[in-house]
Amino acid sequence: MPNVMPISGTAAGTAGSAYLTKLTYASKGTGNYVFTEANFAGLGAYIPGWVLVIGATPANVTVSVSNDNGSTWVALGNTGGGWVYVDGVSTARLNIATGATTIYIFPMGNF
DSSP: OOSBOOOOOOOTTSTTOSSOOOEEEEEEOSEEEESSTTTSTTGGGGOSEEEEEEESSGGGEEEEEOSSTTSSOEEOSSSSEEEEEEOSSTTEEEEEOSSOEEEEEEEEEBO
16 A cells, blocks of 8 residues: 555644545546546556545536446546545546536545
8 A cells, every 4th residue: 555544633734634635636627537647647546445436516516436457437426526535546536527627636545
């Protein structure tokens, strides 16, 4: 496990925080993006691990998971983002529909 989750009551991105950092992707365009370093610069340092994904325009954002290497996708039960385990392969992706939006990713590491 490369990223161990600390347990503390400090703010995101500060020493001891359960959120290791906050990654921001301004005006990410419409499309489907697997959670990889190629699609989200800086995320690779936190793969594999748990991340919280938040879309600035919630109605435009859906997180989906695949159990067959990307052939079939199942959306989380809500729009706007959510918790997802990212492994750097075709297991989890972000769909941005309708229009570009800013995406925030808070890596938490592994338990």
